[in-house]
Amino acid sequence: MADRILVPYDGSPQATEALELAFENFPDAAVIALYVIEIPVGRWAQIVGPELQLPVTERMREYAADVLESASEIATEHGRSLETEIVTGEPDHRIVAQAEEKSADLIVIGSHSQAGVSRLLLGSVAEKVVRRSPVSVLVVR
Template sequence: MADRILVPYDGSPQAAEALEFAFGKFPDATIIALYVIEVPDGRWAQIVGPELQIPVTERAQEYADDLLGSATEIATEHGRSLETNVVTGEPDHRIVAQAEEESVDLIVIGSHGQEGISRILLGSVAENIVRRSPVPVLVVR
């Protein structure tokens, strides 16, 4: 059974479904909602790498806090507590890195996020996480 579960959360309906699924199927697990402030491909992403953080604007941090506030509301509706975390970088790389740093047993992710369906069945971020993750990944559709 999974004791620590990472749920990437971007405010999309699919992310909310993944979070609700995690609460419903894993009642005793610690759930961590992660929001990644995306850093565009380019020099910064190449220089910084997945383990370092780029300073973010106050507006970006407020947006992240608001999104994770909605995740906390979902937790409250389920009578659960929720750990939250905000990181910067390329979402798929940061999610995999965070799974390792947080020593999670499982990643529960929505099939695609706010950007919609970038592939026929599975979003590109979810697909990359499935391919790279050091722990099992459960994709919620």
Template sequence: MAERILVPYDRSPLAIEALELVFEEFPDATVIALYVIEVPASRWAQLVGPELQIPITERVEEYADNVLESARETVSEHGRSLETTVATGEPDHRIVATAEEEAVDLIVVGSHGQEGISRVLLGSVAEKVVRRSPVPVLVVR
């Protein structure tokens, strides 16, 4: 059974459902909610130098804190604790990197359920995470 679980969290209905599923199905696990401040790949190409830090505005940091606060409220309803973290970059890359850094056993991610041509054209964070993850991924739809 999974002891450490990562839940990418953006306050969407499926992210909330993923978090609630983790608390119902894994009562003894340590749960980490991750919010990724998305930075498009094209922005990375503009950076040079040894420090590749994207400047994040205070407003964006406050938004990330608000999103994770809503996760903490969901958790309090279940009488559980929650670790939270914020990362910056492309969501699928940051989710996989955080899973490795935090040594999680499982990633539980919500999928927006795009199908057919829209999924092919737009891509899917959940699909990319499934392909790249070094640990099992449970996709909530």
């Protein structure tokens, strides 16, 4: 059984299903909802200063907090507590890194399939997480 579960959460129906599945199927596990503020690859060149400050606006942080507040409401509905985290960067890399940093032993992620694209079963982020993760990954469709 999983003791610590990381759930990437962006407020989408797939992410909501992943969060609810984590609560319902792992009643004794600590659950962490993670929101990744995506920094597009081309924007990395705009990082300045010795501390490498990422170009993230206060509005982006507020939006992320609002999304995670909805995750906290879902946790309350299930009678569970929820830890939340906001990070910046490329989503697949940050999800894997957070799983390691938080000592998660399972990632539960929603699949974002896109019609007309060759990857019909997994969204690109979910697929990359599955490939890179050092811990087990449960993909919710």
